Amino acid sequence: MVIAAIALISMGVFFLTAGTIGFLRFPDFYSRMHATGKCDTLGVVLSLTGLALYNLHYGLSLASILVSIKIIFIAVFWFLANPTATHALSRSAFESEVTPWTKDGRPVIEWPPK
Amino acid sequence: MDNFFLVIGLILGFLSLLALYRAIFGPTIVDRIIGVGVVGTNTLVILLLMGFIYKRIDMFVDISLLYAILNFIGVLIFAKYFVRKGVH
Numbered sequence: 039m040v041i042a043a044i045a046l047i048s049m050g051v052f053f054l055t056a057g058t059i060g061f062l063r064f065p066d067f068y069s070r071m072h073a074t075g076k077c078d079t080l081g082v083v084l085s086l087t088g089l090a091l092y093n094l095h096y097g098l099s100l101a102s103i104l105v106s107i108k109i110i111f112i113a114v115f116w117f118l119a120n121p122t123a124t125h126a127l128s129r130s131a132f133e134s135e136v137t138p139w140t141k142d143g144r145p146v147i148e149w150p151p152k
Numbered sequence: 153m154d155n156f157f158l159v160i161g162l163i164l165g166f167l168s169l170l171a172l173y174r175a176i177f178g179p180t181i182v183d184r185i186i187g188v189g190v191v192g193t194n195t196l197v198i199l200l201l202m203g204f205i206y207k208r209i210d211m212f213v214d215i216s217l218l219y220a221i222l223n224f225i226g227v228l229i230f231a232k233y234f235v236r237k238g239v240h
C-alpha cells in the first residue's frame with residue numbers, strides 16, 4: 039500500500055510539473071490553459087488518491103477511514119470544479135477578444151466571432 | 153516517509169514560484185488569474201503533505217477542502233468580473 043501511494047504521488051507530481059512547464063513556455067493564453075487545465079486536474083486527483091491510500095496504512099480505524107473519504111471527496115470535487123473554472127475563464131477570455139496565436143500571425147477564425 | 157513528503161512539498165513550492173512568475177509578469181489579465189489558480193492548486197496538495205508531516209491530518213484536511221472551494225469560487229468570480237470586453 040505504501041509503494042502504491044509513493045507511485046501515485048510521484049505520478050501526480052510529474053503531471054503537475056509538466057503542467058507548470060507548459061504554463062511557462064507555451065506562446066499564448068489558450069495553449070497555456072490547455073496545459074494547466076488538464077495536467078493540474080489529473081495531477082491533483084492522482085496525488086490525493088495516493089495520500090488517501092497512505093493514510094489507510096496507519097490502521098483501519100473509523101477516524102482514518104473518514105479522513106480518507108474526505109480526501110477522496112476533495113479529489114472528486116476538484117475533478118468537477120477545475121474543468122468548470124477553466125471553461126468559465128476560457129469563455130470570458132474569448133469574449134474579451136484575446137486572439138489565438140498562430141505561427142505566421144494570421145487569424146485562424148474570422149474575428150470578431152459571430 | 154517524512155523525507156519523501158518533504159521533498160515532494162519542496163518540489164511543489166518551487167513549482168508555485170514558477171507559476172507566480174507568470175502571475176506577476178503575465179501579458180494579459182487572464183494569464184494572471186490562471187497563475188493564481190495554479191498556485192492555489194499546489195497549496196492544496198502542500199497542505200495535505202504538511203498534515204502528514206505534523207501527524208495532524210484530521211485538522212489539515214478541512215483546511216485543504218476550504219482552500220479547494222475558495223480557489224474554485226475565486227477563479228469563477230475573477231473570470232466574471234475582472235475580464236471585460238476589450239480589456240485583456
